[in-house]
Amino acid sequence: MARLGCYDRAVEALNTAKAANELVVTDRATVREAKKGLFGLALPSLKLFGGGKDEEVTEIESKIAAIRMASDGFPTFTLDDGARWKQTDGRNTYPKPGQKIRIRKAALGSYIASINGQPGVRVVRQAN
Structure with a gap:
């Protein structure tokens, strides 16, 4: 009872x-x-x-909706869901809207983005 x-x-x-x-x-x-x-x-x-x-989410895949070049010459990618990521180093990836992007966790809290299957570059998430 x-x-x-x-x-x-x-x-x-x-x-x-x-x-x-x-x-x-x-x-x-x-x-x-x-x-x-x-x-x-x-x-x-x-x-x-x-x-x-x-x-735990360790990577995401999306498409690039828009691109804006920052004053340092690196692109900022806006993804389909509105999330913004900025490239922080590496070679020019020549990104274009509509291309696939895969972002994964890397060492020491960093992130690596691969655009259209190219080798990855470091990126950082930007607050919207």
């Missing part, structure tokens, strides 16, 4: 949180998309999206 009472209290607390819009339920696919959208941003370590290594 005590076990049933505990269950009833838990269900009531869940219903109360739901009614007050304090409860959010989502699926793994939605969490993965949210993590992909935050990929490359320096954020505090939060358990908001779970903490499992198996769910």
Whole structure:
């Protein structure tokens, strides 16, 4: 009987949180998309999206939507999802809108971008 009472209290607390819009339920696919959208941003370590290594996003693939050349001569890429990445070193990649881009985590918190299968160049995520 005590076990049933505990269950009833838990269900009531869940219903109360739901009614007050304090409860959010989502699926793994939605969490993965949210993590992909935050990929490359320096954020505090939060358990908001779970903490499992198996769910960690280590690379993304997208298309370049727009390009802007920075004053240092390196391009800033805007991806299809609106994320902006700036090339920080390496050779000229001659990027064009519509080209595929793959960005992956590299050593010491850095990121490497490969455009249209070319060898990678270092990039950094820009705040939007």
